[in-house]
Amino acid sequence: MKFHMFAVCAPGLAACAAQELQRGGTLRAGKRQTVSVEAGGVRLHGDRAALYRANLHLRTPSRILVRLGDFRAENFGQLRCRAAKLGWEQYLVSGQAVELRVTCHQSRLYHSDAVAERVAAAIGERLGQAPALCVGDEEGDEQPPQLVVVRLVHDVCTISVDASGALLHRRGYRLATAKAPLRETLAAGLVMAAGWPAGDALPPPLLDPFCGSGTIPIEAALMALHIAPGRQRRFAFMAWPDFDADLWQRLLNEADRQSAARVHALDGHLSLFGSDRDAGAIMAAQANAGRAGVGNAITFACHALSAVHPPAGPGFVVTNPPYGRRVQGGADLRDLYAQLGNVLRQRCPGWQATILSSDRHLLMQTGLSLDASAAFVNGGISVTAGQACVPGAFPDL
Numbered sequence: 001m002k003f004h005m006f007a008v009c010a011p012g013l014a015a016c017a018a019q020e021l022q023r024g025g026t027l028r029a030g031k032r033q034t035v036s037v038e039a040g041g042v043r044l045h046g047d048r049a050a051l052y053r054a055n056l057h058l059r060t061p062s063r064i065l066v067r068l069g070d071f072r073a074e075n076f077g078q079l080r081c082r083a084a085k086l087g088w089e090q091y092l093v094s095g096q097a098v099e100l101r102v103t104c105h106q107s108r109l110y111h112s113d114a115v116a117e118r119v120a121a122a123i124g125e126r127l128g129q130a131p132a133l134c135v136g137d138e139e140g141d142e143q144p145p146q147l148v149v150v151r152l153v154h155d156v157c158t159i160s161v162d163a164s165g166a167l168l169h170r171r172g173y174r175l176a177t178a179k180a181p182l183r184e185t186l187a188a189g190l191v192m193a194a195g196w197p198a199g200d201a202l203p204p205p206l207l208d209p210f211c212g213s214g215t216i217p218i219e220a221a222l223m224a225l226h227i228a229p230g231r232q233r234r235f236a237f238m239a240w241p242d243f244d245a246d247l248w249q250r251l252l253n254e255a256d257r258q259s260a261a262r263v264h265a266l267d268g269h270l271s272l273f274g275s276d277r278d279a280g281a282i283m284a285a286q287a288n289a290g291r292a293g294v295g296n297a298i299t300f301a302c303h304a305l306s307a308v309h310p311p312a313g314p315g316f317v318v319t320n321p322p323y324g325r326r327v328q329g330g331a332d333l334r335d336l337y338a339q340l341g342n343v344l345r346q347r348c349p350g351w352q353a354t355i356l357s358s359d360r361h362l363l364m365q366t367g368l369s370l371d372a373s374a375a376f377v378n379g380g381i382s383v384t385a386g387q388a389c390v391p392g393a394f395p396d397l
Ligand SMILES: C[S@@+](CC[C@H](N)C(=O)[O-])C[C@H]1O[C@@H](n2cnc3c(N)ncnc32)[C@H](O)[C@@H]1O
Pocket: 178, 179, 180, 181, 182, 183, 209, 210, 211, 212, 213, 214, 215, 216, 275, 276, 277, 278, 281, 303, 304, 305, 306, 320, 321, 322, 323, 327, 336
């Protein structure tokens, strides 16, 4: 059975998701995947194992949608009749609670509630009982109801079912947070955008001097140790009537073998560091790293930026300093960014720095010649990753 999938990505992360897929082996053991990057995500296809693997292994998408069907719908009669022909029984049981998320663009059918009503009726016609419609909390701890996404564009209706459930950044390890945590998907994308070679025989050191709850070094450790980000969580596809529990178990075993081999190969040699001046943040980071299974791979320390003493490099600084709108404001932030630039020039010459901030003026305060071309969105705020090789003794990494 072939699935047409769409890996939905937050702004800026589709290129990272494509990079993950093209590296090979993510969806089909040992095989590269052909993907196309589109606005909002990456289109891909594959069998059931590929669908399960996409959820288990991809680090940067927010969710994986499976296309159930598409058809022209110029009036409600067509919509209901054509939607009722789709194979809903593969994904839903009769009467199951469903969240219908409808968007309409430049189509004769433009009233999203009325569209949802007809699609619900079509599901009822196909399965014998209409679903209870509800709105789930995709950020909550409970598994949300099955999400069905309906898009009408130029009178073509595309219906997809969500295979992921809770958003994929919810890996399951981050139960403790500090101020303004990054989404795990963005932290993973930032480490990829930084160019940190997680797959090297021995990846170079990576340091986050504003680590908060530890998301950046934890995601880096998961990448380097080939630990599947979805290893600890449940997915919506597990509740589908045709869920293949044996296949899922085989894929988990395969993922565990890969990570065990890598943990054995790197055994204590990874050089990952996180520090923060807030003792509560460091306690949260240590607890999160422990739950993620990477507690031994990261050295966390509680101290201010001024006390950072990086290991022998060169290496990578990947960090998300406070940027005013979410943590603190005022002139002291300009001083903090200037201090960051000074600390990096003095103690990290030749290191590759990637600094995420919402404020280009703050990035300029570092005095580093930052290339600010990588743009993302964090918590609804547009952010930029400024990147530079810190001037100093090691010009080539
Ligand atoms: C935006 S948060 C980082 C969030 C982190 N990436 C996460 O996912 O949890 C910035 C962090 O910088 C820390 N911080 C602020 N000023 C600092 C300083 N002078 N030295 C070290 N840490 C500092 C704060 O305690 C806060 O945890």
